[in-house]
Amino acid sequence: MSDSRKTILVVEDEQKLSQLLFEYLQAAGYRAHCLSRADAVMPWLAEHRADLVILDLMLPGGDGMDLCREIRRQSQVPIIMSTARVEEADRLRGLETGADDYVCKPYSLREMVARVKVILRRMEHAPPSSPNTEEALFAIDPARMSIRVNGQALDLTRVEFRLLRHLIEHPGVVFSRDALLNIMYDDYRLVSERTIDSHIKNLRRKLSLYLPEKRIIHSIYGAGYRFELE
Missing domain, CATH: 3.40.50.2300 (Response regulator)
Incomplete structure (x- = not known):
């Protein structure tokens, strides 16, 4: 067996x-x-x-x-x-x-x-995903913990995947750092808010490799972050 x-x-x-x-x-x-x-x-x-x-x-x-x-x-x-x-x-x-x-x-x-x-x-417990299509700007595959941009797979850690997936699925919504920490870590650990800033910085860098002309993750002064293409 x-x-x-x-x-x-x-x-x-x-x-x-x-x-x-x-x-x-x-x-x-x-x-x-x-x-x-x-x-x-x-x-x-x-x-x-x-x-x-x-x-x-x-x-x-x-x-x-x-x-x-x-x-x-x-x-x-x-x-x-x-x-x-x-x-x-x-x-x-x-x-x-x-x-x-x-x-x-x-x-x-x-x-x-x-x-x-x-x-x-x-x-x-990742939910089943719909098939990825290269025509989609962002294609999320939860089962593989993968996100593709214009058909190109981003090199993401699992924490980055959870963070970016949540932002993509809620375009235009402003999330505080505390809210994003709860998305990333569901075991209620004590983590500095600077941790979010570090992950956002990494995500911006990785996204810029495939979308160099677009602003995607926006800093909202005193509030947090918003995902929106410009």
């Missing part, structure tokens, strides 16, 4: 933490695999499928931020960064690099497993 469990790749060089996280994930019904070096990750991913990656930033064999970028260039697999770096600038940098979530050490193992469940549940 085939094993349909989701596979979680844990990239962590603290052996005790790695083993405990392995055991918690297994107990939650996931298949887990652990690596302790950054330079072992891409070869492993080339041979195996991961449904989510828990990635420590301080690793032997390479830098975690660089590794996150490399993974994101090749895959949209969800990435949860874990690190002892607690400064807001580090968290924002991690999200800008392509991570879907960021957890500061020391963290609760139960909370980490809960975050894994939240991200994977979003994927499983």
Whole structure:
């Protein structure tokens, strides 16, 4: 009988933490695999499928931020960064690099497993999509967490997908930063409003590659953001 469990790749060089996280994930019904070096990750991913990656930033064999970028260039697999770096600038940098979530050490193992469940549940419960058409300026495929612009797929993190999809589906509506944070993160975490600004900046940059002459995401002073073609 085939094993349909989701596979979680844990990239962590603290052996005790790695083993405990392995055991918690297994107990939650996931298949887990652990690596302790950054330079072992891409070869492993080339041979195996991961449904989510828990990635420590301080690793032997390479830098975690660089590794996150490399993974994101090749895959949209969800990435949860874990690190002892607690400064807001580090968290924002991690999200800008392509991570879907960021957890500061020391963290609760139960909370980490809960975050894994939240991200994977979003994927499983994505509503069915209508077929994409290259004639549509924006074509959203929720099942694949993909958005195409003039037939070209945007390179989006999962958080960016949720944010841009919501804006596209509500053109002309002004959303506050708090409202957009609730769209991006449904687990009521405490996140700085600057996080939204960072994601909006990334989305504008990515959209400009395909729509360089158009203003799309507008800043509304003192209110928030609005999606509207100009």
